[in-house]
Amino acid sequence: MRRRMVIGVLAGVLALAAAGCGGGDDEGDGSASATTAAPETTSAPGTTAAAGGGGEDELQLAASGTAWDTTSFELTSGTSYSIEVDNQDGVQHNFTFAEAQADVDIPANEDATVTFTAPAAGSYEFVCAIHPAAMKGTITVT
Numbered sequence: 001m002r003r004r005m006v007i008g009v010l011a012g013v014l015a016l017a018a019a020g021c022g023g024g025d026d027e028g029d030g031s032a033s034a035t036t037a038a039p040e041t042t043s044a045p046g047t048t049a050a051a052g053g054g055g056e057d058e059l060q061l062a063a064s065g066t067a068w069d070t071t072s073f074e075l076t077s078g079t080s081y082s083i084e085v086d087n088q089d090g091v092q093h094n095f096t097f098a099e100a101q102a103d104v105d106i107p108a109n110e111d112a113t114v115t116f117t118a119p120a121a122g123s124y125e126f127v128c129a130i131h132p133a134a135m136k137g138t139i140t141v142t
């Protein structure tokens with residue numbers, strides 16, 4: 001109760017002070033500070049837009065010991081994805097996401113990148129076509 005009253009009084013004082021500044025003294029001060037703050041606000045969204053403006057969302061997946069290190073992905077329908085598949089095994093693996101027409105072989109101890117567009121919303125499966133029993137996972141598209 002007491003705190004709320006103190007805050008209320010402070011807010012009232014600040015409001016009076018702000019009103020006094022704006023109305024009484026030269027308005028040049030107020031304009032100058034507003035102009036200074038504006039470029040900072042403008043540059044931040046610009047940077048974000050540039051970073052997000054790329055064509056594809058990049059994901060990573062690794063195969064080790066005839067197993068995927070990630071067994072579930074959540075994608076957005078209609079978005080382009082690039083998955084870098086790192087095969088850490090001494091045998092060939094494969095990444096297949098049939099519904100997105102994604103199918104790539106990854107030679108032993110090499111990387112391969114597969115790109116595709118996420119299909120309609122739903123629950124799908126990705127698999128290594130060479131070791132389908134051991135190497136599979138789910139892709140949830142929303």
Ligand SMILES: [Cu+2]
Binds near residue numbers: 094
């Ligand atoms: Cu495999």
